[in-house]
Amino acid sequence: MPSSTSEAVRVAVLADSDTRWKWGALTARRITPNDTPDSIELSGFLLRGRATPTARQLAEVGVQVDELREVTANEFLRAVKDDAYDVIVLALVGGAVQALLHGLAALKMPLRPVVVTGYVGVVYEKLADGLLLRHGADVVLANSRHDVDRFRAVYEGVGADASSVTEAALPFLGGAPYRPEAGRDTVVFAAQPSVPESRAHRTHLLRRLVEHARLHPGREVLLKLRSRPGEHTTHLEELPYQKLAEKLPGGLPPNFRLVYGNMGEVLDRTDLLVTVSSTAALESLHRGVPTAILTDLGVREALGNHHFLGSGLLTSWDRLDGGHRPVPDQDWLSKQGVAADGTYDTAFDMARERVSLLLEKPELPPITPYYTPATAPGYLPGILARHHLGADGTPLQGSAQTAEISGVRRVVRDAVREVARGAYRHGVQRVAPVIRRMGQL
Structure with a gap:
């Protein structure tokens, strides 16, 4: 632990996708006690897997770190054991968080780091499952007062300690407040990789967006995409809108464009943000940009738009075509962590204070997740095994430390790994849908 406030806090962020890297790295900056930009030494780790970010995706996030490397779960645990990190941010899917918590507990370090985790956006599915997989971290961040109450209710409902739940906000909110500009009229549809899933539903949304552009030839209509073909993000995208x-039929009108890049930069020129349930809606609302949540495919838990019940934002393409602009409910906004009222500057105070208090302790208690071989004997071992950990959190036989690969061998290994990823993505985006269609014949 840092011996004084002037000493740099060493932080490690482990992420498994581009969106979680963005959340984790920005969260680390916001919750770590620091007086100057040099007060944090930030090390980045990317968990090797299907969604490991590309160089382009990492550059888009724009977070500078002191080092960045790709690792397995066991390689990360060895790095934690070898290096004296003060804080670890686990920006991972729930199962990976649970595995790393057990792996960290098994290290039995006399002075262990503070462990922080949370969610990258709106929590609209698998609430109990995801939260219990994150139990055991010292800090479980909730992005709003609404989430604080829900998270604590889950932990208390199973008799688990809920003191780790700490209110914060999404770390990537920001940008200038919305100001209309004379002559500018831009509608942006924020696409999501996995919502909706079916070809028919995705085609419907795309068709209506294109029809909106044709109905309003003087309006710029943008389809904001999360990733380029071949890239993966947090969720699999089997049917990319690009394809x-x-x-x-009929092609695309001249006032319709596909765009990539940082969402904040796109919002700088947006006059209406339309989506099904993307976290981009919270970024938009934070800045006061007119925002619409689509009901064309219903209001359903599977879509995530049920999260916006009571927001005043639910509407359809028919109404938007006719000029309707939803007006958000202010009480709903105040509970959702979008901090449109100017309170964003203090949104991370509680989290920063909790981390500071934990850093000041001479010794932290052992990591004790709710799931153990006793409480979940039919569930936990499989989660740990996926990350090559045994039931006690120690590495499985055969996953011992290997010699550092360098030179030509590293180049060859990385090339083979990239080819394998490409083959996997091709299978997901091309082969799997064909097999499913054949099975429906």
Whole structure:
């Protein structure tokens, strides 16, 4: 632990996708006690897997770190054991968080780091499952007062300690407040990789967006995409909108464009943000940009738009085509952590204070997740095994430390790994849908 406030706090962020890297790295900056930019030494680790970010995706996030490397779960645990980190931010899917918590507990370090985790956006599914997989961290961040109450209710409902739940906000909110500009009229649809899932539903949304552009030829209509073909993000995207757009009858109108890049930069020129349930809606609302949540495919838990019940934002393409602009409910906004009232500057105070208090302790208690071989004997071992950990959190036989690979061997290994990833993505985006269609014949 840092011996004084002037000493740099060493932070390690482990992420498994581009969106979680963005959340984790920005969260680390906001919750770590620091007086100057040099008060944090930030080390980045990318958990090796199907969604490991590309160089382009990492650059888009724009977070500078002192080091960044790709690791397995066991390699990360060895790095933690070898290096004296003060804080660890686990920006991972729930199962990976649980595995790393057990792995960290098994290290039995006399002075262990503070462990922080949370969610990258709106929590609209698997609430109990995801939260219990994150139990055991010293700090479980909730992005709003609404989430604080829900998270604590889950932990208390199973008799687990809920003191780790700490209110914060999404760390990537920001940007200038919305100001209309004379002559500018831009509608942006924020696409999601896995919502909706079916070809018919995704084609419907794309078709209506293109029809909106044709109905309003003087309006710029943008389809904001999360990733380029071949890239993966937090969720699998089997039917990229880019591919669907190529096959749309009649082609695309001249005022319609596909765009990539930082969402904040796109919002700088947005006059209406439309989505099904993307976290981009919270970024938009934070800045006061007019925002619409679509009901075209219903209001359903599977879509996540049920989260916006009571927001005043639910509407359809028919109404938007006719000029309707939803007005958000202010009481709903105040509970959702969008901090549109100017309170964002203090949104991380509680989290920063909790981390500071934990750092000041001479010794932290052992990590004690709710799930153990006693409480979840039919569930936990499988989660740990996926990350090559045994039931006690120690590495499984055969996953011992290997010699550092360098030079030509590293180049060859990395090339083979990238080819394997490409084959996997091709299977997900091309082969799997064909097999499913054949099975429906």
